[in-house]
Amino acid sequence: MHEELVAIKGVNDGLLISLSTTESWQSVTDQLAARIDEKAQFYAGANITVELGERPVPKYELSSLKALLERRGLTLSLVRSESDTTRNSAVSLDVPTDNHVAPKAPDPAPLETAPVNPEEKGTQGVLFRRTLRSGRTIHSEGHVIVFGDVNPGAKVIAVGDIVVWGKLRGYVHAGVGGDESAIVCALEMSPSQLRIAEYVVTSPAGKRRKIKPEVALVRDNQIIVESRE
């Protein structure tokens, strides 16, 4: 019965919390709080993806959920929902959202006959469609695309790749969790610090290189930057 209301499981470098879509919001959030408090140490600092299914969650409810997590040192980094209301609430709270649903028991027949290439199936990502200014941070379990600049003082942290369609001047970390095949690309590559998996580089000081689109990747145990023209 308890497990029905709230399910918590580990994914990549964060936690996926699925909340019952039928029980009252109050009892669901109460139980969530209790569950987290049981293992406060273990959960502290985690990035949270919350799965809300088809339940329409108004802004005030979602904001209290966000506050509930933040009070316990957790960051609400993604809201998954099939409801437009919930997704709108998330957008107005500046929380990334997608309508991806937890894979239900897949239909086995087509899988057997035509195995889907995981690359074609696509990976989860976040698209941010304006300039990411100082003080803002984007965390993602997947890839991050910024359609705008990443200004000094802003941070992008992704398990996957980071694509900046604009000037990259802030802090970026791709391949968090150790994926050395992750890449970072930008139309103007001058990050204050750039990390891929465990590797770190800073932009050469003072030099004004020719501005061109570039890609950063790990090769021979170091980060290199290649131009793509």
Add this chain to the structure above:
Amino acid sequence: MSGKVVTISSGKGGVGKTTATANLGISLASLGKKVVVIDADIGLRNLDVIMGLENRIVYDLVDIVEGRSKLRQAMIKHKKFDDLFLIPAAQTRDKMAVSPADMVKLTDELREEFDYVLIDSPAGIERGFRNALEPADEVLIVTNPEVSAVRDADRIIGLIEAADKGPGKLIINRLKADMVKKGEMLSSEDVFDILGLTIIGIIPEDELVLSASNSGVPVTLNMQSKAGMAFNNVARRVIGEDVPFMNLDDSPGILQRLVGLLNGR
């Protein structure tokens, strides 16, 4: 008639918000507009000092909000301009004494009567800034051409955008043309490159600003001052005039001409 609420903000302290607010208020009044300026920096007021109205304060913003004073009673008329008023900040309280909703209510009342309601926002990103931002129709962000001020301006602009008040317009204050020329100071182009905001004013560094602030006669009233002229131009752009940016680079030119004369050319 419904006036416009313009908030002057910056993020970092000491970049010239209050100076800009006082000068804009005076310039707008001299252009024939009815203007009220509100000092939202509760606890650290100084707009009244810069406008030379300190000794006339009886009631303040917190008195209005808490009902001890009528709006009219707390408004101080400027010495030179009959259509320019100041609502001073309280000195003894802190920013929590006023809520964003209070500010909206107050400015809605003022809109009825005035063409422009200017709000001098406190530095920082906390309650005082929220108070100043909430009622704004337009936000002017003051910054200096230096890296730390631009960084804080960027932070503020992010918050302004998140509150759907954005993106705002930029006033670059205390620009030194000769230092920019030598590459020792960010140019207005550099600032624009980072912030990506429309620039509504570029104010040159001018010693007259400081002496004007100390004497309580804002520099706009001094026709000799380049900064004063620049503030005047900002006011004209605020009311929708298309004013070209002045050339800030002529002082070395004059010097060179003098050198040229001495050399007998």
